[in-house]
Amino acid sequence: MKDKIEQIRLLLSEIESATGDDDSQQFTKNYSALELPSIVSSVVDFLHPFMTPYEIAIYWYLFNRSIVKTGEQYARVSTRGMSAIAKSASGQSDDLSYGVIKKTIDALKEKEILSVAGDTNREGTLYKIAIPDEISMCKELMSKRVENEVAAIDTKKELDFYNVPENRKTVFERDGYKCHYCGKQLTRFSATLDHIQPVSKGGDNSFENLITACLHCNAERGNKSVMDFIANDS
Ligand SMILES: [Zn+2]
Known part of the structure; x- marks a missing residue:
């Protein structure tokens, strides 16, 4: 009896491995609740710019049916089943028409945002819902954003002669390490930097x-x- 059960188990696992194709392997990818906020944010920042309002509506509907509900990027939906997910913009009827949904899904497929991941049955078609990390146009937009941020940080660093040590030195060197007010000779340990126009009055950290x-x-x-100070001091 025990042998028989063991044989059945073996048979079942063989059947399982024989039917498991590449698509079902991908089903193992799961999204945890912790990842969701950053994915939602990247969709709004990097995917919305490429989508029409209808595409956005269908995307979030599918996103909810897949990543949110099951932690997987797959959802089976039918075109007819999506008629009430958003109000039609045509004004002719409240529901989205079959044609609008079909056209929107085709557009999403064209943009690599959706792909057909399995057969169509009575419950609809199985779709894979891509996230921005997997979509080339989003990745481009992301790297552009990162480049701009890095450039902004570099520019800020270049212009900050107060906080960046190597920049501070260039100001001291320009002034010969002498106090601008009393003329005392200073060293790199005793020299300090003073804002001509105080920060509290809108002055910046520029060289000037x-x-x-x-x-x-x-x-x-x-x-x-500076003028007040010199005038009062002498
Ligand atoms: Zn001084």
């Missing part, structure tokens, strides 16, 4: 807005303008 000062003069001056 910074001068070398000794700690004493820097503290004395505080938020006074």
